[in-house]
Amino acid sequence: MADEIKFPVEATHIMMFARSVGDPNPIYYDEEYAKETEVGHIIAPPTFPRAVAQFDPDYHLRPKPGEKWFGSGKNPTGLTEPAKSTGGLHAEQHFEYHRQPKPGDVYTVTTKPGKTWEKESARAGKLTFTETIQEYRDQNGELVVTSRGVGVKTERPVEQK
Amino acid sequence: MALSASKLKVGDTHEELVVDDLTRTQLVMYAGTSGDYNPLHTDDVYTREVAGYPGVFAHGMLSMGLTGKMLTNYVGDGRLKKYGVRFTNQVWPGDSLTAKATVAEIREENGEKVVDLTVETVNQDGKTVITGTATARVDP
Numbered sequence: 001m002a003d004e005i006k007f008p009v010e011a012t013h014i015m016m017f018a019r020s021v022g023d024p025n026p027i028y029y030d031e032e033y034a035k036e037t038e039v040g041h042i043i044a045p046p047t048f049p050r051a052v053a054q055f056d057p058d059y060h061l062r063p064k065p066g067e068k069w070f071g072s073g074k075n076p077t078g079l080t081e082p083a084k085s086t087g088g089l090h091a092e093q094h095f096e097y098h099r100q101p102k103p104g105d106v107y108t109v110t111t112k113p114g115k116t117w118e119k120e121s122a123r124a125g126k127l128t129f130t131e132t133i134q135e136y137r138d139q140n141g142e143l144v145v146t147s148r149g150v151g152v153k154t155e156r157p158v159e160q161k
Numbered sequence: 162m163a164l165s166a167s168k169l170k171v172g173d174t175h176e177e178l179v180v181d182d183l184t185r186t187q188l189v190m191y192a193g194t195s196g197d198y199n200p201l202h203t204d205d206v207y208t209r210e211v212a213g214y215p216g217v218f219a220h221g222m223l224s225m226g227l228t229g230k231m232l233t234n235y236v237g238d239g240r241l242k243k244y245g246v247r248f249t250n251q252v253w254p255g256d257s258l259t260a261k262a263t264v265a266e267i268r269e270e271n272g273e274k275v276v277d278l279t280v281e282t283v284n285q286d287g288k289t290v291i292t293g294t295a296t297a298r299v300d301p
Contacts, residue, residue, distance in 0.1 A: 013194070020190040021226030022180055027238045038163070039239035046229040046244050050222050054196035061199045071200030076210035090221035094245030148245075157213040158251065 004110050007055045007136070011103040014044045017051055044101040049136055049145045050093070052109050089158075091129060092150035098143050107136040107144065114148065125155025163237040164299040166267050166274035175235040176261040179227040179282070183219060183256045191223040219252035224291055228282045231260035235278075236297035242275065246293030250284075257285045262295065274299045 011029070018028035023045055026033040034042045053059050063069040069078045114131030121127050129152050136145040180187070188202050197220055200207040208214050225246050232244065252258065259282065266277040276299050282291035 016190075017194040020187070020194040021223065021230065022187065023226075023230040023233075025230070025233065025238070037238055043239055045226060046233065046241055047222055047226040050197075051195050056196075059196065061197050063198060069200075070207070070211075071198075071204040072206040072210075076206050090248055092245070092247045093222065093225055094243070096243050097241055100239045160215060160251075 004108060005052055005056050007052045007107040007109050009044065009101055009103055009105040009107065011042055013051065013054075014042060014048060014103060017048050018045050021045055021047065039100060041102050046095060046097070047093075048101060049095060049134075049147055050149075052107070052134070052136075055109075088151045088153050090149065091152040092148075094148040096146040098145065101136075101144060105144065106139045110135050110137075121154070123159040124157070127155070128153045163240060164235070164276060164297070166276070166299045166301055169264055169267050169276055169299065171264050171266065173264040174261055175231070176259060177231040177234060179231050179258050179260045181257045183252065183254055183258070185217060185254045188217060188219055188223065188254070191220055191226070195220065195222060197222065215253075217254065219254075219256075221248040224248065224252045224258065224282060225293075227258055228260040228280060228291055228293070232262060232278070232280065232295055232297075235262055236276070236295075236299070240297045240299070241295060242298060243296040244280075244293070245295070246280065246291045248290070249292055250288055250290045252284065252290050256290075258282050258290065260291075265294075267299070270296075274301050 015029040027037055027043055028045060031042055111132060111134050114133050116130050119127045129150055132149045134147040138144050192198050192203050201212055202217055202220050205217050208217050261281050262278040264276055265279050268275060275296055278295045280293040280295055281289055283289050
């Protein structure tokens with residue numbers, strides 16, 4: 001994650017995001033409908049802030065031209081030595097909404113590391129948890145959303161029961 | 162439709178089937194909009210042969226997003242103040258998820274009525290995939 005990311009919120013992105021979480025609510029795409037609601041304008045679905053990944057120039061889970069990608073092409077992985085770890089999984093996610101995100105907002109998203117801790121799991125070996133706190137401030141400097149994510153790296157793939 | 166504090170009581174529940182037979186295409190859609198292109202969610206070859214899982218599985222954030230639809234349908238648009246979850250089990254293509262909110266407390270915060278909810282999403286086998294909490298503004 002870059003330390004500071006510019007995240008412009010666009011109506012089309014919100015519409016596509018709502019579709020991708022299976023939510024047909026017109027408040028996410030229909031301006032005329034949204035005008036008649038209590039909020040009075042299009043808003044974004046609650047989990048939309050995480051789409052900030054699209055605007056992070058360094059985001060490690062997006063293939064980049066000219067760089068080897070760890071997913072499959074000719075071979076099951078594009079890397080000659082795939083990482084032994086199965087990579088990260090998402091363990092927790094918490095949002096606090098100071099107001100509703102809307103099209104036209106331009107956020108400056110700052111990221112700071114939180115705590116790190118370890119736990120032993122019967123299903124996946126040693127688990128290493130890392131917390132990340134992100135603050136979304138709009139073009140007027142007002143705090144709109146605070147996000148706290150917890151990622152976990154597992155020692156081995158999570159065993160399926 | 163907004164909720165009203167005077168009509169709510171602790172223990173009230175709202176439940177929705179938020180996805181029936183989750184498709185791999187839905188996972189691709191979520192990757193595309195969220196920007197999380199981790200091949201664990203879209204690339205079966207990598208996921209089976211390199212990562213060591215039975216196949217692709219859903220982004221945790223997709224399960225949280227699907228669960229969020231139940232929440233906003235219950236509390237009304239623009240009413241959520243907080244929403245947080247823990248991902249307790251993976252979600253797989255073919256899963257059907259039911260999300261449920263339960264009223265834990267009705268209280269006042271900065272002169273507004275709010276409701277605290279506990280949130281749980283289970284799959285078709287009754288296995289919990291998400292536990293969480295949410296807080297929403299409600300009418301008096």
